[in-house]
Amino acid sequence: MHRLSRRVALAAPALLLATGAGAQEAWPSRPVTLIVPWAPGGSNDVAARLLAPALEARFGQPFVVENRPGGGGSLGMGQAVRARPDGQTLLVSSASNHVFHPLMAHTLGYEVQEALLPVCMLVDVPNVIAVSNALGATTMQELIAKARGTKGGLSFGSSGVGSSNHLAGELLRLRTGIDLIHVPYRGGGQAIADLISGTVPMVVLNLPTVSGPASAGQVRIVAVGSAERVRSRPEIPTVQEQGVPDYAVRSWTGLFAPKGTPVAVMEKLASALRDIMDTPATKQRLIDMGSEPIWMDPAETRRFVRAEYDRWGPVVKAAGIKAD
Known part of the structure; x- marks a missing residue:
């Protein structure tokens, strides 16, 4: 067995960082894709296009909205799930994608709340x-x-x-x-x-x-x-x-990332969006559009989505609603 020299041993940690073993590329290093799993014109798309320029100004890289409609949002979600978890591909998701469609469908091939991690909640959107x-x-x-x-x-x-x-x-x-x-x-x-x-x-x-x-x-x-x-x-x-009793359905829009995305990147995004959405101009624009700003951090967003899933599960089952 060859023994490392003292000089090489001392240099090893720096070499590992320099060559990428245990190192993380500076984020964002290139344009960031915001996948919207619906066609242009919907509330997710509107929110994404409102916030993208502010994110671009904040981070110095383009934030490009990419519409991937189809399958009740499952096509765009699948693209996000398969994306490299480096923070360069994110999903602008909703109650439809994270709660309702998974409750109705049985062929996604992944557990939504495990495969797509919450970055932050953005807005509450009334139907x-x-x-x-x-x-x-x-x-x-x-x-x-x-x-x-x-x-x-x-x-x-x-x-x-x-x-x-x-x-x-x-x-x-x-x-x-x-x-x-x-x-x-x-x-x-x-x-x-x-x-x-x-x-x-x-x-x-x-x-x-x-x-x-x-x-x-x-x-x-x-x-x-x-x-x-x-x-x-x-x-x-x-x-x-x-005159219609016991009727209330809420939707919402949040930002999610593929499982494995660095926590530091998600925290940086969440913090930036909190600041952006707290500006009077952005807040008023969202309200004027009919949305209600409800920023939540990653942990709060996870709890919120889980509660929504648990609430609507029995309703979907009782109604016999299926997506496939």
């Missing part, structure tokens, strides 16, 4: 029920009456199978007893376009997706699905206020 102008309904009771008077029931669009919007529509069906036919889209932007044209009479989507067309008079929001009214649109009553 809304909106109708085409042609339908002629202005309240929940009028909408329910229209559904009951339509042979075969009303079609409702959502941002995809297993999305929070899908579950919100199914919960409305269960709570009211009306017939609703789910029409899944690859994202909220496509669903709202068909609502404007009258191709579908009704949608359940996130407020930021619907807010602009509603303000322009292209569609009508009849209710918000949250437990309380939204401060950016306080004139819109909740579903519960309009």
